[in-house]
Amino acid sequence: MNQRKTADQSLMREMNTSIILHAIRLSAPLSRAELAARTGLTRSTVSLIIDDLIDREFVQETTISQVSKVGRPGMLLQFNPEGGCVIGVEIGVDFISVILTNFIGQVLWRHKRMTSEQETQLDLLQIAENIIDEALHYGKQLDLRPLGIGVGVPGLVDSHQGKLVFAPNLHWVDVPLRQIWTKRFDLPVFVENEANCACMGEYFYGTAHTVKDFLFLKTGVGLGGGVMIDGKLFRGSSGFAGEIGHITIYDSDVVCACGRKGCLETFVRPSSLLTGVAARLKNGEKSLLHEIVGPDLTQLKIEHIAEAARQQDALAISAIEAIGVHFGIGITNLVNIFNPELVVFGDTLVPLHPWIVPAIAAALQKNVLPPLRTITRVEPSAHGDDACLLGAVALVMDDILREPLNIP
Numbered sequence: 577m578n579q580r581k582t583a584d585q586s587l588m589r590e591m592n593t594s595i596i597l598h599a600i601r602l603s604a605p606l607s608r609a610e611l612a613a614r615t616g617l618t619r620s621t622v623s624l625i626i627d628d629l630i631d632r633e634f635v636q637e638t639t640i641s642q643v644s645k646v647g648r649p650g651m652l653l654q655f656n657p658e659g660g661c662v663i664g665v666e667i668g669v670d671f672i673s674v675i676l677t678n679f680i681g682q683v684l685w686r687h688k689r690m691t692s693e694q695e696t697q698l699d700l701l702q703i704a705e706n707i708i709d710e711a712l713h714y715g716k717q718l719d720l721r722p723l724g725i726g727v728g729v730p731g732l733v734d735s736h737q738g739k740l741v742f743a744p745n746l747h748w749v750d751v752p753l754r755q756i757w758t759k760r761f762d763l764p765v766f767v768e769n770e771a772n773c774a775c776m777g778e779y780f781y782g783t784a785h786t787v788k789d790f791l792f793l794k795t796g797v798g799l800g801g802g803v804m805i806d807g808k809l810f811r812g813s814s815g816f817a818g819e820i821g822h823i824t825i826y827d828s829d830v831v832c833a834c835g836r837k838g839c840l841e842t843f844v845r846p847s848s849l850l851t852g853v854a855a856r857l858k859n860g861e862k863s864l865l866h867e868i869v870g871p872d873l874t875q876l877k878i879e880h881i882a883e884a885a886r887q888q889d890a891l892a893i894s895a896i897e898a899i900g901v902h903f904g905i906g907i908t909n910l911v912n913i914f915n916p917e918l919v920v921f922g923d924t925l926v927p928l929h930p931w932i933v934p935a936i937a938a939a940l941q942k943n944v945l946p947p948l949r950t951i952t953r954v955e956p957s958a959h960g961d962d963a964c965l966l967g968a969v970a971l972v973m974d975d976i977l978r979e980p981l982n983i984p
Contacts, residue, residue, distance in 0.1 A: 590981045592617055593625050597634070597977045602786060605638060605652035626653060634659045634679065634980070655680045661720035663711050663763075664968035665704060665727045666770065669745045669797050672704050675965045676711040678720065681781045681973070683962075685714045697748055705760060712761070723976065723983065724764035726968030727753055728773030730797070732816045738767040741816075744833060745797055766971035770794065770964045771818055772809050774957070775802025776974065777967030778920050782958035790918035791910055793820065793903070794963070795925045798833065799841035803914060821845075823906050840906040844899050846924045850876050853895050863891035882927040893931055900932040904939020911944050911952050922957030923964075929956035 595615050600606060603614065608626060612619045629635040636656040659679035666673045670692070676685040687707050691700060712722055731743030738754020754765040768776070775792035778784040784792075784804065792802040801820030803810040811817050821841030822834055832839035842848060854873045857865055864884045869876050884892035907919060921929060921936070937954045944952070957963050976983055 586981070589625070590979060592621060593629070593980045594978055596622065596625050597629070597980055600635065600653060600655060601780075601977065604654035606654075607652055611653070629980075632659075632983075634976075634983075657682065658720060660723040661715035661718070662723050662969045662972045663708055663725040664965040665708065665725065666773070666964045666968060667700065667704060667727065667729045667746070668770075669730065672700065672707065673965055674704070674707040674711050675962075675969070676715050677966075677969050679723075679973075681966060681969060684718065685711055686965075687711070697746075697751070701756070705757070708757075708761065722761075722763055724766065724972035725757060725761060726773070726971035727757075727765065727767045728770040728964040728968045729753070729767065730770050730800070733767055733769045733772075734815050735766070735768050735772075735811060736815060738765055740767065764972065764975065766968075766975065768809075768968070768971055769800065769802075769818060770796075771800025771820075772802040772811070773965075773967030773971065774800075774922055774963035775804055775809060775818075775920075775967065776970040777959060777963040777965070778922070778957060779804055779807070780970035780973060781966050782963065783920050783955050784918055787918045789914070790916045790920060791820075791907070791914065792920045792922060792957075792963075793907070794923045795844065795846060795921075796923050797847075798845055801910075803910075803916075805914070820906065820910065823909060825902065825905050840902065843902040844906075844925075846878055849881070849895060849899055849925075850878070852898075853881060853891070856891060856895070861891050864889040865892060878924060878927055885928070885931055896928050896931040897935040899925070899928075900935020901939050903932065904936040905943065907936060908940060908943040911940060911948055915948055916952055919952060919954045920957055921954065922959070923961065926956050926960045 596611055599611055599614050608622050612622045626635060633656050635653055637651045637653055639651060657678045657680045662677050664675045671688055671690050673688040675683050677683050689703055715722055729740050729743060730745055732741040734741050740748055740751040740753055742749055753767045757765045771794040774794045778792055784790045788807040790804050794800040799821030801818045803818055821839060823840045824838040825840050826838045828838040830842045831837055832842050854876055857863060857873055864887055865880060868880050868883055881892045885896055921933060933954050933956060941949050959966055
């Protein structure tokens, strides 16, 4: 009976600590009285938990003068930047990026290494490990305790086992990253699909900071997506949910990398935009891009198209808006199913967001069921290329906030 009572008390304390940490994450700085009011916990419970979190250096007090001259300045609470450091890793098709952040997600150190097809899986893992070692060494120099490693990878991921199941663009199959790196670094390791990572990054540190129900779209070699429901990633029964790029939207002869035809990603990925614009330029359509890029159209980049659009170039704007319409048709299905408050658009095509986002919104207004049209808004990512890396950091922070008593 006593053991059960102790276990129940421990579970309740962890739940209350988690509730308080989430409240601070969303609304800091807060006083103890404000925390009690927001969480429904008693002031004594809040004070006991806060004292423990301050002792463990996760939370700190700051003195803020009251607006009124009457009374003493109030002590407000917020996360302590020096509460620890977190490693975020993104393994892409042709690069490996690593960042080190403090406890509030500020990037303290970063390194990006371009990779080649000639480098084997073992080579790439060794490269990543060497960079992680550098990051941990830098954190040690700052006297910050390491709290964990988050990893974002392209492909299907079993997040429960921390295993990359299948990454066709990397040609990796069944790579137990958590097992390998937990043993290598003696730290908690969390592995997630890159788009889900970016979704987490927007939820913790970006555009969706206060939104519990939203969709994230990540454009790169293909199109990935993350679905956040009530503040939790929706992973599906096997953990492979979010393959938004493989929604079939047209009867098409274009073959996707998955082997099927008509997939959304074949119409909206950056390479499709570049190929389509280059073809129009070769056919003699007038455009500022002839001057911006020059005669070698193999040098055409997303930044060139964005620059032409800023100068009101008709070809550039029409090509971008066409991508937005395709996006909108695909997203319509998701909005009708999930009824999200927000759709966040991120990664490679973010420089084009002034033209893509309105086109997506217009397509949603035209095609989404009428009651949902005024609910969902569309916004660009707050972090662009860093969304996945910060999401990898967020994987570690999310675990800490959900089970805070497990952290020494």
